[in-house]
Structure formats: C-alpha cells, structure tokens
Amino acid sequence: MASSETALAADRKARGIGPFLRSQMRNIAPFLTLIFLSLFFAFASPSFATLDNLGNILTQVSVTGIIAVGLTFVILCAEIDLSIASIANVTGIAVAYFTLQESYVNIANVPLPGAVAILLSILLCALLGLVNALGLTVIGIPSFIMTLAMMQIAAGISALLVRGQIAYKVPSLISTLGSGSIGGIPWIVIVAAIMLLAGHLVLTYTRFGRYVYMVGGNREAAEYSGLNVKLILGTVMVISAVCSGIGGMLGVAHFGSAQQNEFDTYLLDSIAAVVVGGTSLFGGRGGIGNTIVGLFVLGVLNNGLDHVNIDSFLKILIRGLILLAALVINVYAQRLREKTAD
Amino acid sequence: MQQARSPILELQGITKSFGGVEALRGVDFALYAGEIHGLVGENGAGKSTLMKIIAGVHPEFSGRFLVNGQETRFRSARDAHAAGIAMVHQELSVAPDLTVAENVFLGNQPTNRLGIVQWRRMAREAGEQLARFGINVDPMSRLGDLPIGLQQLIEIARVLFSGARIVILDEPTSALSPPEVERLFTTLRRLRDEGTGIVFISHFIEDILRVSDTVTVFRNGRKVAETASAATTKGALIEAMIGRGGEVLEHSYTDDLSLPKPSDGPVVLKVDQLSLARSLQDVSFEARAGEVLGIYGFMGCGQQELSRILFGKLKPDSGALIVDGAAKSFASTAAARRAGVALVPESRRAMLFHQEPVYKNVSISILDRISALLLKPAREREIAKHQVEQLQIRPPVVALDLGMLSGGNQQKVALAKWLTYPPKLLVLCEPTRGMDVGAKNDVINIVRDLRARGLAIIVLSTEPETVLSLADRILVLKRGALVREFTNEPVSKDRLLEAA
Structure with a gap:
C-alpha cells in the first residue's frame, strides 16, 4: 500500500505543463472568453473599441462590481447570498428616506443630516446581513433558503418605506459618489475599483482572507484545525450585505431615483460575474481577480450586444447561454482539479 | 441443530x-x-x-x-x-x-x-x-x-x-x-x-x-x-x-508488557461523568501531563464521540470537562484550541486541505499566533520547513500541494499542525492506521518526544497494537462505558481483548 502511494506521489510530482494548464483552467477560460468577446465586438462594430465606450463599460459594471465584492467572499466560502439585490434596494431607499425630498414626493419620510442618513442606512444593511449570518450559523438554515427569505424581508421593508412612490434626493456625498466625476472619471468607477482592490487585499494578505479560503476549501478540516467556522461564515454574510448596501446607495444616486424593484437584475448579474470569472461554486478557489474578469465578460457582452445589430429579445437568450457555458466550465474545472490533486 | x-x-x-x-x-x-x-x-x-x-x-x-x-x-x-x-x-x-x-x-x-x-x-x-x-x-x-x-x-x-x-x-x-x-x-x-x-x-x-x-x-x-x-x-x-509464534514481522504484543507507574504530573484534563445519548455513559477519567493515556475499544464503542467532545465539536448531554483546573464548555473547536486542546481525527481528509500547499496546512491552526492582521507567508514557510525537517516529511517541499504527498506523510503533516506551539492536551485518533512499519515508528517517536515535553496525550484506537505501542496507561471503552483501567501492571493484547 505504502509503496504504491509513494509511487503515485512521485508520478504526480513529475506532471508536466498540460496538467498544470488544466489545473489553471478556471482562471484561463474566463480570460480567454473576455478576449474572444472583445475581439468579436471590436470587429463587428466600429463604435465598440473606443475609449469612450470603455468608460461606458466601466460605469455600467460599477454597481455590480461593488455588490460582487461581498458576494465573492460568500461564494468562496461555498455559500450563496440571494438577498444582495434586495438589500441594495432597501439601503438605497433608506438613504433617500432619511433625506429631505422635494415637496411633490409623497413619502412620509424622516429627513436627517446627510452623514446620519448614510450611517443609519449602512447600519440597516449590516443588520440585515447579521440576520442572514445568525440564521445561517446559529439556527443552521442553509444560506440559499435563509437569504431567499431575506430577499423578501428586504423587499418588504423597501415597500413599506416608499409605498409605491419614488424618491429622488440622496445626501450630497452619495449623490457625488454615485453620479459625479473627477477629472473625467466617474466617482462610481473609482469607488468600485477601490472596493475591489480592498476586497482583493483582504482576501490575499490578511489572516481573515486565508480563513475564508480554508473554510471554503474544506469546511470540516477548518473546524478540525480549530477555526471558528461559524464566525467566519457569519462575517462574510455581513460583508456581503454591507457591500450590497453601498452598491445600493450609489446605485440610487447613479440612476437618479429610489424605488421598489430597482435592483432586481443585479442579483443575477452579480452572481454571474463571480461565477463566470471562475470562482468555484464549491468554495475555496477563485478571488476578486476572477470577479473582475467576470465583470468585464458580462460588461463587454451587455455593452457589445447593444453595438451590433441584434434582436434585443435574443440578447437575453444569449446571456443565458453564456452563463450556462461558464457554469459548465466551473464544474468541469473543479472536477479536473480534483482529479489532478486528489 | x-x-x-x-x-x-x-x-x-x-x-x-x-x-x-x-x-x-x-x-x-x-x-x-x-x-x-x-x-x-x-x-x-x-x-x-x-x-x-x-x-x-x-x-x-x-x-x-x-x-x-x-x-x-x-x-x-x-x-x-x-x-x-x-x-x-x-x-x-x-x-x-x-x-x-x-x-x-x-x-x-x-x-x-x-x-x-x-x-x-x-x-x-x-x-x-x-x-x-x-x-x-x-x-x-x-x-x-x-x-x-x-x-x-x-x-x-x-x-x-x-x-x-x-x-x-x-x-x-x-x-x-x-x-x-x-x-x-x-x-x-x-x-x-x-x-x-x-x-x-x-x-x-x-x-x-x-x-x-x-x-x-x-x-x-x-x-x-x-x-x-x-x-x-x-x-x-x-x-x-x-496467534503465537513469529508469524507477524511487527512486534505482535502477544506477551505481557508492563505498564509504568502512573505519571505524577499535574492533571491536565479531568472528565467527569460524561454522557452522550447512546454513545457514552458516565465516562470519567483524568489525563496527566507527561503521560500517554490509551483508550482502547471496538469500532462504535464511543471513542469517536469522546474525541469530538474533547475538541468542542460535539456537545455532551451531561457531564463536565475540566481543562487545567477550569471547567470548560466549548462553544466551538476554536474555543477548545484556545484552551490548549488539539485533535488529530482518524481521517486525514477531515483535517487537511488537499488542494493547498503543505505550509498552509501546517500554519492554519497557529495563524493567530504568527500574524495579527496581515499574513506572514515567509514566516509560515519557515515554520513549516522546520516541521518538515523534524518529522522527516517527504518530499521536503513546503510549497507542494498536500494532495501530492503519500498517506503516511500526510498523517505527519496532520500532526505537524499542532507541534509548533504545542497544546496542553493532544488527542490522537488512530494515529498509525494504515501506515507502514517505518512511518509507524516515526509517529511513535514523535509521540514519545511530545510526552517528554510535558504534554498530556490521549491515544484512541480500535487496534490493540496502536494503544500498546504508545500508552503508559490504558482505559478500555465498551459500548460507551469505561470497563477497565490498566495501570502499573502487565498488559497484553489478550488481556485487552478480554476486557473489551
């Protein structure tokens, strides 16, 4: 037994470039997809490959990017958060609710100073994230179900706050960050870049980041190594909610209004960005770098399809197919990796 | 008939x-x-x-x-x-x-x-x-x-x-x-x-x-x-x-082995009337610093549950755990680890990260002692390198993915996790299962060395040889209850099997 095991180990040690590439497939495939899509649209449309359009793409993916930072943490832990869009929505609405609106807006709101409004809104999303965290870790509800319930709860709070109306005003800081720009660069792009960078630094260089990867890689082993797995899982749920909340506040400023169901498409887009980028749905593999590639794949796809002459109803189908392809690669890459490293 | x-x-x-x-x-x-x-x-x-x-x-x-x-x-x-x-x-x-x-x-x-x-x-x-x-x-x-x-x-x-x-x-x-x-x-x-x-x-x-x-x-x-x-x-x-006679190459422990006088080191762990549903009934014992306590019993006798309770992974229905004089009720394995308890479970898969390099496997349990906020990968590699040399883990490359090591070497990595900052109490489940003679001897030497450094060690096994080769004192667990203690007396495989 022992001798055959050593032989096997030696054999693996000697594995060459092919298996190495296979083990890196989850990083390579999304990148190739991005290059392929970019080249395709660049040839198909003269208006695609311009600096202006690059700015458009960056702006278009910013809100998704901010939400996806937190979601990356969650998916790295092999959990899921379906409440991101709803929490973004309710936080955006909350920050407007706490801001003085024009007289024609028919909402019984509570005007507060801008800083207080922002703080309260962040507290709200953190609190909702905490409820997710407690449901997942203390009660033991699977995150899929727990966050599904939270999706409804957050939507319910949104509905109660705006009661079918639309609010427009947000604190000036939020309004600047969401719709202003500096030196021609939209603030929202800068915020998204900073948050993505911060997420990357935390995941790569901090002890907490290592714990996230280890819990996602083998939860049982993390527990047997004496890590507080529940605390780590709870923390990523709160991180996810807070990122969603920030995305929601800036999104409201970016769109110029706060209303019910405004962020519905962001749930799928954020999950797609993380997964298309190659972060493993089984946890422990991937990271913010992957999420950035995934964001660009989605951004280029959405934007590029507008530049080519294509049936707008077909676009939805095409996006669905691309997502399916990414999921297939994701699962396949996991299997390859297990085969090579098991 | x-x-x-x-x-x-x-x-x-x-x-x-x-x-x-x-x-x-x-x-x-x-x-x-x-x-x-x-x-x-x-x-x-x-x-x-x-x-x-x-x-x-x-x-x-x-x-x-x-x-x-x-x-x-x-x-x-x-x-x-x-x-x-x-x-x-x-x-x-x-x-x-x-x-x-x-x-x-x-x-x-x-x-x-x-x-x-x-x-x-x-x-x-x-x-x-x-x-x-x-x-x-x-x-x-x-x-x-x-x-x-x-x-x-x-x-x-x-x-x-x-x-x-x-x-x-x-x-x-x-x-x-x-x-x-x-x-x-x-x-x-x-x-x-x-x-x-x-x-x-x-x-x-x-x-x-x-x-x-x-x-x-x-x-x-x-x-x-x-x-x-x-x-x-x-x-x-x-x-x-x-069997009698030298059929087996290894030491077969058929003859009497005399256990030493019990250690007079301080009591590190006191277990008092621990019960868990159908697995354990009123289990009480002590483990002292500088001794290896063996717990022997058949598959399903409650060993696994006992080890999980000691490490805070399972909660007992009743009974008390006293570590270093303080009563403990571990809310998580992290709490057990901080109280100075370490566990190596019987399954390597359960405690190792196969897709991560060796050094991350070695450092995971001590990261909070190496780094406050930021990781120090160089220090981690240095620590891992030291352990790999000490335990003669092959190949001695800390950047290699753990999955590429052989089973015996993986088992050593599982031990190495706990050795840089040794715990007060080390609980080992089936520490030599499936190992060849050489690797078994390595593990025996590591355990003896740890004992000399004043750790309290508990070895749980369903194999009489494992317990006999390591333990200074042996408890026999049978259907969830302790039925016999061997201390300062002759013991052999026959006697163990007879008691179980």
Whole structure:
C-alpha cells in the first residue's frame, strides 16, 4: 500500500505543463472568453473599441462590481447570498428616506443630516446581513433558503418605506459618489475599483482572507484545525450585505431615483460575474481577480450586444447561454482539479 | 441443530488480493442450512473480504464457489441477491428520510396494477414483520427520528425477512443495547430453526459464543481454526486470532508488557461523568501531563464521540470537562484550541486541505499566533520547513500541494499542525492506521518526544497494537462505558481483548 502511494506521489510530482494548464483552467477560460468577446465586438462594430465606450463599460459594471465584492467572499466560502439585490434596494431607499425630498414626493419620510442618513442606512444593511449570518450559523438554515427569505424581508421593508412612490434626493456625498466625476472619471468607477482592490487585499494578505479560503476549501478540516467556522461564515454574510448596501446607495444616486424593484437584475448579474470569472461554486478557489474578469465578460457582452445589430429579445437568450457555458466550465474545472490533486 | 448433509454454500481455496496484497489465502468455508456460523478475527484478517465475495461485492477472486452444490460466479451484489444471499453491512445503509415501512420494503414496495404504491398494505405488512422481531414502532414514522440502535434493528429485520436463504451479518450488534441484542439473537435462532444459513461476524466474542453453532477464526487472510462453539472458550479464540509464534514481522504484543507507574504530573484534563445519548455513559477519567493515556475499544464503542467532545465539536448531554483546573464548555473547536486542546481525527481528509500547499496546512491552526492582521507567508514557510525537517516529511517541499504527498506523510503533516506551539492536551485518533512499519515508528517517536515535553496525550484506537505501542496507561471503552483501567501492571493484547 505504502509503496504504491509513494509511487503515485512521485508520478504526480513529475506532471508536466498540460496538467498544470488544466489545473489553471478556471482562471484561463474566463480570460480567454473576455478576449474572444472583445475581439468579436471590436470587429463587428466600429463604435465598440473606443475609449469612450470603455468608460461606458466601466460605469455600467460599477454597481455590480461593488455588490460582487461581498458576494465573492460568500461564494468562496461555498455559500450563496440571494438577498444582495434586495438589500441594495432597501439601503438605497433608506438613504433617500432619511433625506429631505422635494415637496411633490409623497413619502412620509424622516429627513436627517446627510452623514446620519448614510450611517443609519449602512447600519440597516449590516443588520440585515447579521440576520442572514445568525440564521445561517446559529439556527443552521442553509444560506440559499435563509437569504431567499431575506430577499423578501428586504423587499418588504423597501415597500413599506416608499409605498409605491419614488424618491429622488440622496445626501450630497452619495449623490457625488454615485453620479459625479473627477477629472473625467466617474466617482462610481473609482469607488468600485477601490472596493475591489480592498476586497482583493483582504482576501490575499490578511489572516481573515486565508480563513475564508480554508473554510471554503474544506469546511470540516477548518473546524478540525480549530477555526471558528461559524464566525467566519457569519462575517462574510455581513460583508456581503454591507457591500450590497453601498452598491445600493450609489446605485440610487447613479440612476437618479429610489424605488421598489430597482435592483432586481443585479442579483443575477452579480452572481454571474463571480461565477463566470471562475470562482468555484464549491468554495475555496477563485478571488476578486476572477470577479473582475467576470465583470468585464458580462460588461463587454451587455455593452457589445447593444453595438451590433441584434434582436434585443435574443440578447437575453444569449446571456443565458453564456452563463450556462461558464457554469459548465466551473464544474468541469473543479472536477479536473480534483482529479489532478486528489 | 439439524444439519443438511451438503452445505448450502461452499467455498474452496479462495484467494483474493488487492493491489499485490493478499487479503485471503486459500480459504475454505462451508455454511449449512439451519446453522449460525460465527466469524472472528482481527481487523484486516479477511473476514469482511470473504463475506463480500459471498455477497457478490468482490467479483474477482480465484477458487471454487458453490451454492447448493452448483458451481457459481456472482458478477454483482444483484446476482447474489437473486441467489438468495443477503448481507447487512457494518455501516448503516438506510434512508433516514423515508418512513419505516418504506425502508422495510426498499426497492420492492407493493404496488397495484397501475404501479401506485399501496401504502396501507405496505404499512400493515411492515408493522407485522417488525412485530415478529419484537419491534413496535409506527411503520409510518420517519426512520431518521428513531434511535440509531432501532434503525439498525430495522435494517437487519429488512434483510432477515427478505426471504434470503443465506444471511450475512457484519458487526450487527455494535450500536445495539443489551435488550436489543437479545431480541436480535432470538430472531436469529428462530430463522435458523426455519432453515436459514446465517453468518455472524463480530468483535464481541461473547456474542459469537452465545449465538453461533460453529466458529471460524481468521488470521492474516487464512482460516486458522473451525470449531463447534460449545467446544471452545473466549480465551482459546483470542489466542487463535492473535496467534503465537513469529508469524507477524511487527512486534505482535502477544506477551505481557508492563505498564509504568502512573505519571505524577499535574492533571491536565479531568472528565467527569460524561454522557452522550447512546454513545457514552458516565465516562470519567483524568489525563496527566507527561503521560500517554490509551483508550482502547471496538469500532462504535464511543471513542469517536469522546474525541469530538474533547475538541468542542460535539456537545455532551451531561457531564463536565475540566481543562487545567477550569471547567470548560466549548462553544466551538476554536474555543477548545484556545484552551490548549488539539485533535488529530482518524481521517486525514477531515483535517487537511488537499488542494493547498503543505505550509498552509501546517500554519492554519497557529495563524493567530504568527500574524495579527496581515499574513506572514515567509514566516509560515519557515515554520513549516522546520516541521518538515523534524518529522522527516517527504518530499521536503513546503510549497507542494498536500494532495501530492503519500498517506503516511500526510498523517505527519496532520500532526505537524499542532507541534509548533504545542497544546496542553493532544488527542490522537488512530494515529498509525494504515501506515507502514517505518512511518509507524516515526509517529511513535514523535509521540514519545511530545510526552517528554510535558504534554498530556490521549491515544484512541480500535487496534490493540496502536494503544500498546504508545500508552503508559490504558482505559478500555465498551459500548460507551469505561470497563477497565490498566495501570502499573502487565498488559497484553489478550488481556485487552478480554476486557473489551
């Protein structure tokens, strides 16, 4: 037994470039997809490959990017958060609710100073994230179900706050960050870049980041190594909610209004960005770098399809197919990796 | 006991090897209708392999295989089933989310002509069958809600009443309480009297002697004895199982070994009246600094649960844990780790990260002592390198993914995790299982070194050799209760097996 095991180990040690590439497939495939899509649209449309359009793409993916930072943490832990869009929505609405609106807006709101409004809104999303965290870790509800319930709860709070109306005003800081720009660069792009960078630094260089990867890689082993797995899982749920909340506040400023169901498409887009980028749905593999590639794949796809002459109803189908392809690669890459490293 | 003249099942000269290792060597075996045939032997002696051949699980082997005098070859468990052979495996294989009735009729539920399950009939018949077995449960209750012992009885009942003419039971009593064992035996005897041939494998030799008509002893893949149960004793069977004379290369621990005087180091762990559902009953003991406490018992005796409680992974129903003089109720494994308790579970997969490099595996449990906020990978690698050298882990490359190491080396990494900042109490489950002699000796030396450094060490194992080679004091756990302590006295494999 022992001798055959050593032989096997030696054999693996000697594995060459092919298996190495296979083990890196989850990083390579999304990148190739991005290059392929970019080249395709660049040839198909003269208006695609311009600096202006690059700015458009960056702006278009910013809100998704901010939400996806937190979601990356969650998916790295092999959990899921379906409440991101709803929490973004309710936080955006909350920050407007706490801001003085024009007289024609028919909402019984509570005007507060801008800083207080922002703080309260962040507290709200953190609190909702905490409820997710407690449901997942203390009660033991699977995150899929727990966050599904939270999706409804957050939507319910949104509905109660705006009661079918639309609010427009947000604190000036939020309004600047969401719709202003500096030196021609939209603030929202800068915020998204900073948050993505911060997420990357935390995941790569901090002890907490290592714990996230280890819990996602083998939860049982993390527990047997004496890590507080529940605390780590709870923390990523709160991180996810807070990122969603920030995305929601800036999104409201970016769109110029706060209303019910405004962020519905962001749930799928954020999950797609993380997964298309190659972060493993089984946890422990991937990271913010992957999420950035995934964001660009989605951004280029959405934007590029507008530049080519294509049936707008077909676009939805095409996006669905691309997502399916990414999921297939994701699962396949996991299997390859297990085969090579098991 | 009326035996038919020719056996219903006969095997001649069976040899079976796994990857060059012979698990069975020229074994003859015969089972008669109306006979309960007991099988004993140590772990890995070949009992289970032989039974799996009979049940069609291992279709590849050499030798003759006759059912009712007809030479046969089963290609799958399905073939064996069709020939009237059924087996209850050691691991429970029930569907906990289905009802009791569905479990009893798993795979052949009664249906009407439209293929619709006849629930009422199924429930009634399941209830009747179980009642014959002395089990009175609502057939429509969810199986998973019943106690483990009852689930096991229901699984056994399903197999026994499946109409099989040959029934194999592999360790059926490990999770059963004494009255449940009694009920099982009554049923087995009745089935025997009705003409069924039954093979009964167990570590509990008393059980074998009580229920079986014939006993066969296996050792190292050979059949070494076959005798009428009435004509033998527990001592004689244990002697046959272990064997005298230098058959085994390794130290076989057949002779008495004298345990040293108990350590007078400070008490690191005091366990007081620990109980957990059906797994542990009023377990109390102490572990002292500078001693290796061995806890021996058969599979399912509660060792696993005990080790999980010590490390905060399971919560006991009652009882107290006192670590270093302070009563503890660990909310998480992290709390146990911070209190100075470390665990190496029996499964490497359960505590190692196969897709991560060796150094991350070594550092994971001590990261909070190396770095506050930011990681220090260079320091991690340095620590890992030191451990790899100390423990002679091969290959000595800390950046290699753990999955590329051999099993024995992985086991050493699992130990290395705890060695840089040694805990006060180290709990090792099956620390040498599946290792070759060299690796075993390495582990023994590591443990002795840790003992010398003043750790309290608990070694839990189902293999007597492991406990005997490491422990200074030995406790025997039997069906969840401590039944014997060996300290400052001679001990041997016989004595351990006798006590368990």
